[in-house]
Structures are given as structure tokens and as C-alpha cells.
Amino acid sequence: MMVYDLSPLWLSLKVAVISILFVFVVSLALARFMTRRDFFGKSFLEALILLPLVLPPTVIGFGLIVLFGVNGPLGILLEQWFGFRVVFTWIGAAIASFVVSLPLMYQSVLAAFEKVDPRWENVARTMGVSEWRIFRTITFPLAWSGILAGLILAFARGIGEFGATLMIAGYIPGITETIPLAIYFAYEAGDMEKALFWVLIVSSLGVAAITWVNYWRKKTAIRIGRE
Amino acid sequence: MLQVDFKKQLDHFSLTMQFRLDKEILALVGSSGSGKTTLLNCIAGIVHPDVGEISLNGRTFYSEEQKPLKIQKRKVGYLFQDYALFPHLTAEENILYAVPKGSNIAHITELTKILGITGLLGKYPHQISGGEKQRVALTRSLAAQPDILLLDEPFSALDDANRDWCQNELLRIHEQWQIPIIFVTHRIADAEKLADRIMRIEKGQMTEETAR
Numbered sequence: 001m002m003v004y005d006l007s008p009l010w011l012s013l014k015v016a017v018i019s020i021l022f023v024f025v026v027s028l029a030l031a032r033f034m035t036r037r038d039f040f041g042k043s044f045l046e047a048l049i050l051l052p053l054v055l056p057p058t059v060i061g062f063g064l065i066v067l068f069g070v071n072g073p074l075g076i077l078l079e080q081w082f083g084f085r086v087v088f089t090w091i092g093a094a095i096a097s098f099v100v101s102l103p104l105m106y107q108s109v110l111a112a113f114e115k116v117d118p119r120w121e122n123v124a125r126t127m128g129v130s131e132w133r134i135f136r137t138i139t140f141p142l143a144w145s146g147i148l149a150g151l152i153l154a155f156a157r158g159i160g161e162f163g164a165t166l167m168i169a170g171y172i173p174g175i176t177e178t179i180p181l182a183i184y185f186a187y188e189a190g191d192m193e194k195a196l197f198w199v200l201i202v203s204s205l206g207v208a209a210i211t212w213v214n215y216w217r218k219k220t221a222i223r224i225g226r227e
Numbered sequence: 228m229l230q231v232d233f234k235k236q237l238d239h240f241s242l243t244m245q246f247r248l249d250k251e252i253l254a255l256v257g258s259s260g261s262g263k264t265t266l267l268n269c270i271a272g273i274v275h276p277d278v279g280e281i282s283l284n285g286r287t288f289y290s291e292e293q294k295p296l297k298i299q300k301r302k303v304g305y306l307f308q309d310y311a312l313f314p315h316l317t318a319e320e321n322i323l324y325a326v327p328k329g330s331n332i333a334h335i336t337e338l339t340k341i342l343g344i345t346g347l348l349g350k351y352p353h354q355i356s357g358g359e360k361q362r363v364a365l366t367r368s369l370a371a372q373p374d375i376l377l378l379d380e381p382f383s384a385l386d387d388a389n390r391d392w393c394q395n396e397l398l399r400i401h402e403q404w405q406i407p408i409i410f411v412t413h414r415i416a417d418a419e420k421l422a423d424r425i426m427r428i429e430k431g432q433m434t435e436e437t438a439r
Contacts, residue, residue, distance in 0.1 A: 119311040122273050125298035126305040127325030127371050137324075141315050 004197055007174050008182040012202075015090055015178060016159040019097035023105045023154050028147075031109040032135070050103045057163025060099055064168045068095065092169035093176055097158035104157055108150020112143035145217045152213045156206055229375060229407050233279025233289065235269065237262060242431035244269075244279075252401055252408045254418035257428040263411045264308070266428070267377045270409070271305050272298035283374055283407075304373030308380045308411075310364035312352040318363045319348035325371050338366045342396055357384035361393065369400070378410035382417055394421055 030049065034042065052060055068075045068086040075086055086092045116139050124134045140147075162180040169176035171185055179202050186194035229248040234241055242262040246253075255263045268274045270281060272288060275295050281288040283302075289295045312321050322339070326332060339345050342362040347355055355363070361381060368376060381397075382390045398421065401408055412418055418425045427434045 117311065119307050120313055122271075122298070123305060123307060123311045123367075124313075124324065125273075126271055126301070126303050126373075127367075128299045128302070129325050130299065138313060142313075 004194055005174075008177050008179045008198065009201060011090060011093075011176075012159050012178040012180075015093045015097050016155055019094045019101060019158050020105075020151065020155045022098055023102050023158070024151060027102060027105040027109045027150070027154075030106055031113055034110065035113045049106055052100050053103045057100070057161070058167060061096065061164035061167025064092070064096060064099065064164060068092065068168065087168055088170045088172060088176060090169065090176055093161075093165045093178055096164035096168050097161045100161050100164060101154035101158040105150045105154035108153060109143070109147055112146025112150070113139065115146060116142045145220050148216060149213050152209045156209055159205065160202065228284060229270070230280070230282045231266075231270070233269065233276035233281060235265065235274070235276045237265065237431060240431040242266065244433060246426065246433065248407045248409070248424075250405045250407055251423035252398075252410070252421055254422035254425045255409060255411045255428055256413070256415060256418050256425060259413075261428045262431045263428050264379055267305070267379055267409065267411065270301075270375070271303045271377060272296065272301050302371070302374040304368035304371065304376040306361075306364050306368045306376070306378045306381050308383070310352075310360045312360055312364055312367070314352050317349055317351055318344065318355065318359075321352070321363060322348075322367045322370050324367070332370075334372065335366065335370050338369060338400075341399065342366055342393075358386070358389040358393070361385060365393075365397075369404070373406065375406055376404075376408045378408065380411050380413070382412065382414070390417070397421065 034046065065087065066072055068078070070076075070079075070085070070087060079085060084091065086095060120138050120142065121134050124138055125131075129137075159178075160180055161178075162184065165176075165178060166181060166184075171177060171181050177185075179198050183195050183198045183202075186192075186198065231247070232245045234243050236242075240262075242265055244266055255266065257263055265274065269276050270283075270288065272295060276289055278291055280290045282290075286301075287293065287296065288301055312318075313324065316324065322335060323332070326335070339348065342365065344359060344362050344366065347359055347363065352360055352363075361384060365378075365381070368378075382393060385393060394417065397408075410417075410421070415425075
């Protein structure tokens with residue numbers, strides 16, 4: 001097998017890691033807010049968060065171009081304030097990855113929080129403990145295995161993002177060429193060997209992630225046990 | 228002195244409570260779903276009444292005129308049904324969860340000795356029996372030195388020998404701590420043995436109050 005330029009791997013990892021950091025923080029905050037508050041329009045807001053799950057990637061890409069394009073409202077702001085462009089850059093790929101993986105992570109975190117028995121939080125409250133400390137020491141650790149599974153799922157989804165990435169970041173070898181794009185354009189060019197190389201790489205990453213999550217969940221289940 | 232005088236609408240009836248409690252033990256008896264746990268939850272601040280007032284030693288927990296006092300500020304020891312021990316913490320970490328580092332824990336050390344749980348402190352909740360969990364949870368609810376103790380069916384998971392022993396210890400703790408204790412039970416024998424007063428709640432109404 002030929003030795004290929006590995007830049008798509010490093011770029012995919014960079015895009016996925018940076019987007020997952022934001023996904024992690026935003027989904028935790030959103031899920032925490034949604035489990036604790038009831039308000040008018042909550043269902044609508046939840047539908048908006050989950051919308052990328054059911055939309056074709058091209059629609060997401062189109063929406064991102066409208067928002068972050070050179071003439072888009074957020075695109076103009078980012079260029080004026082921070083001097084960088086989103087379209088045709090790896091940042092565009094990271095934003096696309098963020099948008100498609102957020103709903104998956106949000107759903108996992110919400111389910112994980114809902115599994116934490118509210119009596120544990122209430123008993124901690126009766127002991128005079130602050131809400132923040134309850135979150136840090138009770139809610140988060142007890143929801144952690146579900147959160148971690150969500151993280152891996154969202155990370156895998158982010159690394160595999162293709163349609164929206166292609167629309168907003170385009171295909172510029174060495175700059176916006178993530179693994180899925182590399183596979184598609186290698187196939188288009190008839191370079192099946194190169195396409196297969198990247199298919200094997202991305203599949204191995206997926207298998208490793210799922211195996212690790214399963215191992216970790218078993219390990220933490222044994223450690224925490226059931227009351 | 229605990230003063231309770233409130234109404235709360237539940238699914239099928241209205242819970243109407245009016246009583247005062249000094250440093251006594253009050254047993255709540257009555258069929259399931261009659262409002263006993265809701266009364267404990269209203270005192271603890273987990274749910275709020277619709278109208279009325281709850282206060283303890285002059286501190287208002289709930290009143291229509293002001294915002295309810297936060298659960299954290301009520302100084303209530305609450306032993307939940309099934310104990311609700313934190314499953315990822317050891318017995319010791321459960322007990323000391325809310326105790327600031329470096330504070331005097333002589334009363335806790337004494338409780339662990341009285342209740343015979345010194346040997347369990349390093350174990351996780353899933354590694355100990357129902358009776359042991361109950362004693363760990365009781366110690367935990369007393370660790371923060373509460374002004375009132377609420378116990379929701381504390382003896383339901385215990386066999387006869389353990390129940391007797393735990394009840395005697397509870398009486399000893401009450402004698403020493405001198406705080407009001409309210410406990411929910413289905414067994415009238417438990418109520419008669421432990422309580423200074425027994426209150427029967429049926430469909431949200433207090434129907435009977437007997438002195439020991």
C-alpha cells in the first residue's frame with residue numbers, strides 16, 4: 001500500500017476535538033437548563049436543537065453559508081471583530097461538525113441527567129449543600145457514563161461529517177480536506193486504494209471508540225454499583 | 228417548636244395539616260398515598276404548600292407572604308424511604324458529605340459507634356445490607372446537626388431484631404439530641420413503641436391524634 005499524506009487525519013482530529021469541546025460545554029448547559037426549567041416555547045427550543053438530526057446535510061450547509069458566509073450576519077461580525085473567515089477554512093468544518101453533533105450529545109446528556117434520581121439531589125440539599133456543588137459531586141459523576149457515551153457518539157459523528165462540511169468549507173487539499181472528503185474525492189478520481197485506506201482508518205477509529213466506551217461503562221458500573 | 232398549618236391540593240384530595248410539635252417524636256400512620264410523605268416534603272422544602280405557614284423555632288420555612296426558605300437553609304435531617312445513599316460514595320463519604328473539612332466530628336464518630344457502623348465506613352452502598360444502609364443514612368441525616376429529623380418509613384427494610392435495635396437507638400438519640408422527630412410508618416406497633424404522639428392521615432385529613 002502506498003504511503004499517503006496524513007493531513008486529513010490530523011485535520012479531522014483537530015476539527016472533531018475542537019468542536020466536541022464546544023459541544024460538551026453547550027450540551028451540558030442546555031440539558032441542565034432544560035431538565036430544571038419549564039417555560040413557554042420549551043418544546044420549540046428543543047425542536048430547534050434537535051433539528052439537525054432530521055435535516056439533510058445540504059440544508060445545514062446552506063444555513064451555515066447564509067449565516068457565516070462572507071455576506072452573512074455572523075460571517076461579517078467574525079471578520080470585523082476577529083479578522084477571520086469561516087467559509088473555506090477548517091473553522092467552517094468545525095462549525096459544521098458542531099451543529100451536527102450537538103443534538104446527539106444533547107440527547108445523551110439529557111437522558112443521563114434524567115436517570116439521576118432526584119432524591120439524591122434533594123437529600124444533598126437538605127444537608128445544606130449548594131446547587132453547584134451538588135452538580136459537581138452528585139449529578140455529574142452519576143450521569144458521567146451516559147455523558148461519556150454521548151461524547152464518543154458525538155465525536156464520531158463530528159469526524160464523519162461530510163455534506164455540510166463540503167458546502168461551507170469546500171474541498172481544499174491540506175486545508176479543509178477531512179477524512180470523509182478525502183474518501184469521496186479519492187473515489188471520484190478513481191483512486192480506490194486511497195479511498196480504502198481512509199475508510200479503514202476511520203472505521204478503526206470508530207471500532208476503537210465503541211470498544212473503549214463499552215469497557216469504560218462496565219468498569220464504572222462495577223465501581224459505582226447499584227444501591 | 229415546629230408549627231404546621233397549611234393546605235396543599237394533591238391529585239385526588241386536598242392535604243390539610245394543622246399541628247404543633249415540641250421536642251417530641253411524632254408518628255404518621257395511614258394508608259399509602261394519603262399524604263404522609265408530602266407532609267415531610269413540605270417541611271423539608273422539596274415541595275411547597277398552596278396556602279398556610281410552616282415554621283421551626285421561630286424561623287419561617289413557608290408563608291404566603293414571602294419566598295419559601297431554601298431547602299439548604301432549613302437545617303432538616305431527612306432519611307428518605309430506601310435511604311437514597313449516594314451510590315458512588317463510600318459510607319464514610321456519604322456521612323461526611325456535607326461536613327466541612329476540619330470541623331469537629333466528635334458527634335459523628337459517637338453516632339457511628341452507637342449505631343455499630345464503624346466497620347462499614349469504607350464500603351459502598353451496594354456492598355452493605357438494608358439494615359446497615361438504614362444506619363448509615365440515619366447517621367448521615369444527623370451529621371449536619373439538624374434542628375428536626377424527618378424519617379420516611381425508616382424501619383420498612385429491617386428484620387425484627389434489627390428493627391428493635393434501631394428503634395432503641397433512635398430513642399437514645401432523641402433523648403440526647405432533644406429535637407423534634409417525625410417518622411412515617413405503616414406499622415402501628417412501631418408508632419406505639421416510639422412516638423409521643425401518633426397522627427393518622429387519611430386522604431389528606433388528620434383524623435386522629437393520640438398521646439403515648
